[in-house]
Amino acid sequence: MSAWLPSAPCSRVCVESVGSPAAVPRALLRLAVLLAVLLFGIVLIPVVGRLPAVWRDRLTRLWCRTIVRAAGVRLRMTGAAPPGGGLLLVANHISWMDIPLLAAVRPARMLAKAEIRQWPVAGVLTASSGALFIERDRLRALPRTVERIADSLRGGSAVVVFPEGSTWCGRAQGHFRRAAFQAALDAGVPVQPVHLHYRFEGGAATTAPAFVGSDSLLTSVWRVVSARALVAEVRVEPVLPAGSAPDRRTLALAAETATNAAARTGTAVVETADAHRRSANSKAYAHL
DSSP, X not given: OOTTOOOOSOOGGGSOOOOOGGGHHHHHHHHHXXXXXXXXXXXXXXXXXXXXHHHHHHXXXXXXXXXXXXXXXEEEEEEOOOOXXXXXXXXXXXXXXXXXXXXXXXXXXXXXXXXXXXXXXXXXXXXXXXXXXXXXXXXXXXHHHHHHHHHHHHTTOEXXXXXXXXXXXXXXXXXXXXXXXXXXXXXXXXXXXXXXXXXXXXXXXXXXXXXOTTOOHHHHHHHHHHOXXXXXXXXXXXXXXXXXXXXXXXXXXXXXXXHHHXXXXXXXXXXXXXXHHHHHHHHHHXXX
């Protein structure tokens, strides 16, 4: 393995266990519906691919929202809609669930690690979506990958990149690596930072959806479908216009700062909600 290969310090120890024996029937139903939605979409990919772009994007967004809902997750999206044309979408990376969440923001080509090709269902789905695969253990292949991303951006496509290079548990975030931002500079397109966050209905943050360490994909999927009242928050930050940064280091830092600021804001909102709830409970007990 290359010393350049991105990694995170997170492991299965970071991840909460949320399932219970009572939740098994509900989880099995969700899993069955999720697989049905995925397979239905895969079958229709050749048909949808022939539709005009505006209808193709609408149906892709609808399908991705349906995937999220089938898994038992509620979607909360805030911020402005991303612009059209070539666009580099960048986000923090926590879970396999991040992929349909970002496609619900704007359908795009995904920069994915080459290993995903071998995954059941997900590998077929990722390849058929026009993903750009990167061999993360081959540093020499990186310039060619950057060139391919830039070509897609010049052609008017949106490309999704997780610049941390690896999944994190959600309680911490890695530094954004700079290579993909060079593609945005070369193509002269804007960058759209997006912050992803998972919590339970009512405010408590959770690491249950995280896909880290030695986790298998099935184990991570099972945690998600077993969870009760799980919420995925997608915060679309203001776009970084083309030409707003002189180099990829500055551009990567600006995008990372935007997502970190969103994380702090989200934490503050949750803490405020918890404080209000505790206050309301205290007042209620005072009347007993």
